[in-house]
Amino acid sequence: MTPHKWQFSSRFRRHAFGWKSQPAILRIKEAVSEIRQLARKEPVLAAEGAILFLEKLSPAIEHVDSSSGAIGTAVNRAIESLVDIIANAQVDHERRQRWLERLWHAVEEDAIPYLELLTDFWGELCATPDIASRWADEFIPMVERAWDPQATEFRYFKGTSACLSALYTAGRHQQLLALLEKARFQWWPNRRWGVKSLVAMGKNAEAIRYAEESTGLNAPVQDIARTCEAILLASGFAEEAYKRYAIDANQSTTHLATFRAIAKKYPAMPAATILRDLVARHPGQEGKWFAAAKDAGLFDLAIELVSQSPADPRTLTRAARDYAAEHSTFAMAAGMAALRHIAQGHGYEITGTDVLDAYSALMKASAATGRQDASTHHEIRSLLSGYPANNFVCKVLSPYLQC
Numbered sequence: 001m002t003p004h005k006w007q008f009s010s011r012f013r014r015h016a017f018g019w020k021s022q023p024a025i026l027r028i029k030e031a032v033s034e035i036r037q038l039a040r041k042e043p044v045l046a047a048e049g050a051i052l053f054l055e056k057l058s059p060a061i062e063h064v065d066s067s068s069g070a071i072g073t074a075v076n077r078a079i080e081s082l083v084d085i086i087a088n089a090q091v092d093h094e095r096r097q098r099w100l101e102r103l104w105h106a107v108e109e110d111a112i113p114y115l116e117l118l119t120d121f122w123g124e125l126c127a128t129p130d131i132a133s134r135w136a137d138e139f140i141p142m143v144e145r146a147w148d149p150q151a152t153e154f155r156y157f158k159g160t161s162a163c164l165s166a167l168y169t170a171g172r173h174q175q176l177l178a179l180l181e182k183a184r185f186q187w188w189p190n191r192r193w194g195v196k197s198l199v200a201m202g203k204n205a206e207a208i209r210y211a212e213e214s215t216g217l218n219a220p221v222q223d224i225a226r227t228c229e230a231i232l233l234a235s236g237f238a239e240e241a242y243k244r245y246a247i248d249a250n251q252s253t254t255h256l257a258t259f260r261a262i263a264k265k266y267p268a269m270p271a272a273t274i275l276r277d278l279v280a281r282h283p284g285q286e287g288k289w290f291a292a293a294k295d296a297g298l299f300d301l302a303i304e305l306v307s308q309s310p311a312d313p314r315t316l317t318r319a320a321r322d323y324a325a326e327h328s329t330f331a332m333a334a335g336m337a338a339l340r341h342i343a344q345g346h347g348y349e350i351t352g353t354d355v356l357d358a359y360s361a362l363m364k365a366s367a368a369t370g371r372q373d374a375s376t377h378h379e380i381r382s383l384l385s386g387y388p389a390n391n392f393v394c395k396v397l398s399p400y401l402q403c
Contacts, residue, residue, distance in 0.1 A: 006049050007034055012056035019065045025074040028057070032078050039085050047089035050082040051099055054118065058110045066112070075114045079121070087124045096127055100135065107158055122162035123169025132169035139163030140179065147182045164193035173197035188214045188224060195227055204231050225249040233265075242266050247281050255285075259292035271296040279305065287311035287341075294319055299330040306337045310346040313338045313354060320361035328368035332376075335362025340383055343393040355396040377401050 008031035017024040031053050039046035057075065064071050086099065103125065107115050118125075126132035139159045146157040167176040180194045191214045198207035208228045215224055225248035232241035242262075250261040255278075262274050275293055279286050286308040293302035306316065320335035338358035342350055359380075366376040381401055384394050 004038075004045055004049070006052065007031075008049075008053060009056070012053070012060040014059040015063050016060045017064050019063055021064050021066070021068065021071045024061045024064050024071055028074045028078050032081050035082060035085065043085065044089045044091060047086045047091075047099070050085050051102055054079070054082065054115065055102060055106045058106065058112060058114045061114065062111060072114070076117050079115070079117045083118075083121045083124060087121070087127055093128075093131060096131055100125060100131070104159075104162075107162075110158075113158070116158075119159060119162035120165060122159075123165035123167075126166060126169055129170045132166040133172065136163055136166035136170055136172065139166065143179065144182060147184050149182075149184065160190060161193075164190060168193055168196055168200070171200075173201050186214055186216060188219055192223075192227060195231075199231060204235055207231055221248055222251055238266060238268065242269060247278060254291075255288045256291045256295060259289070259295070263296070272298055272301060275301060284309060290319075291315055294323075299323075299327055303330065303333045303337065306334075306341075310341045310344065311337070313342045313347040313350060313358065316341065317354070317358040317361050320358065320365055324361060324365040325368050328365045331365035332362060332369065335359075335365055336379070336383060338362075339380065339393055343384060343387050343391055350392075352392075352396045355393050359397055359400065 008027065011027050012031070017027070035046050035049045035053060038049065057078070061071060061075075066072055086103075091099075103118065107113070107118060110116070122135065123132050126135055139157075139162060142157045143160050143163045145151075146155040146160065148155070164176060164179070167173075167179070174197075176197045177194050180191060183190060191210065195207045195211045198204070198210055208231055211224050211228050215221065225245040229241045229245035229249040232238070232245070246262050246266065250258055250265065252258045252261055259275060259278060262278075263269070263271055266274070275289060275296065275298065278292070279289055282288070286305040287310045290302050290306050290311040293299070293305055302319075305311075316334045316338035320331045320338060323331040323334070335358055339355070339362070341347065342355055342358065347354065362380075363373065363376060366373070377400070380397065384391065384397075384401075387394065
C-alpha cells in the first residue's frame with residue numbers, strides 16, 4: 001500500500017524555520033488543517049499524520065524565537081486540536097501502543113520543551129483504562145524517584161503529568177492521591193489531578209478543600225478558583241459558587257469582559273449585584289467599570305461610578321455620542337464626565353480633537369433633551385471654573401463658550 005503523502009512533512013525538517021516565528025506559526029496551522037480535513041474520511045490515517053507531525057514539530061522549530069510566546073501558543077493549540085484525533089482513532093492495542101511509544105520518544109527528545117502540554121493528555125491518548133494502567137505502572141517508579149525526600153538534588157521527570165493523567169484514566173484514584181502525597185512541593189499542575197480524582201470518586205467537598213489547600217506563593221489563583229467554581233456549579237450550588245469563586249475565576253483581559261463572563265455564567269444574578277460586587281472588590285477603580293454598567297443598561301450606576309474615579313475620556317465620549325438620542329440624559333452626563341476627566345489630566349495622548357468630540361457629543365445630547373445651548377454652555381463653564389484659565393479644555397473650548 002502506497003504511504004500517504006503529507007504536504008506538511010517536507011516543510012517540517014530539522015531547523016527548517018530559522019528564528020522567525022510567523023512562518024513557523026503559519027505552517028503549523030496549515031499542517032493541523034491538513035490533518036483535520038483528512039480526519040473526516042480517514043480517522044486512523046489522520047491520527048498517523050498527527051503523530052508524524054508531533055514527531056517533527058519540535059526539531060523543526062527549535063531555533064525559532066519564542067520570546068513573544070506566540071510560537072508556544074500556536075504549538076499548544078495544535079496539540080489540543082490533534083489529541084482528539086489520535087485518541088478517538090479506532091485501532092487495536094498493539095498499534096495504539098506503538099503510537100504511544102513514538103509520542104513518548106518525541107517528548108523525551110523535546111529539548112525546549114514544546115510538547116510539554118502533550119503529557120497532560122496522556123490518559124486520553126491511551127484511549128482505554130487498560131493501556132493507561134500499563135503506562136502508569138511504567139511511570140510511577142520514575143515519579144517516585146523524582147520526589148524522593150532523601151534526594152540531595154532537584155530531580156525532574158518529564159512524565160509526571162503523563163503518569164497522573166494515566167492513573168486518572170485508569171480509574172486508580174486512591175493510588176493517584178497517595179502518589180501526590182509524596183510530592184516534595186504542592187504544585188497545582190500536579191494537584192489538580194487529585195481534585196479530578198476526588199470528584200470522580202464523588203467527594204466534591206473534599207475536592208474543593210484539596211484545591212484550596214493548593215493555594216500559596218505563585219499558585220494560579222484563577223485556575224484554582226475556576227476549578228472549585230465548576231465543581232459547585234455542576235453540583236447545583238450556583239449561589240455558593242458565585243459568592244466564593246465567581247470574581248477570582250472569571251477575571252478577563254478587560255473589566256467589561258470580566259463582567260460579561262460572570263453575567264453569562266450566572267444569569268439568575270442581577271447585573272447590578274454583579275457590578276457592585278466587582279466594584280467593591282477593586283476599590284479606587286470604580287470608573288473602569290463604566291463600560292460594563294453601560295453595557296448592562298445600568299445608566300445611573302454608570303454615571304455614579306465615573307463620579308468616583310476616572311474612566312477613559314474616549315469611552316465616555318463614545319457613550320455620549322451613541323446614546324445622545326435614545327438616553328440623552330445619560331449621554332449628557334457621560335459627555336460632562338469626559339470633559340471633567342480631560343480637564344483633570346486623565347486619558348492617553350489626549351488632543352484638541354478629543355475635547356471637541358466630547359463637546360460635540362454633549363451638545364447633541366443636550367439638544368435631544370430640549371435644553372438650550374446657553375444653559376449647557378453655562379454648565380460647562382461652571383465645570384471648568386474649578387480649573388486654571390489656561391487649562392487645556394478651557395483653551396480648546398473658549399471660542400464656543402466665550403470664556
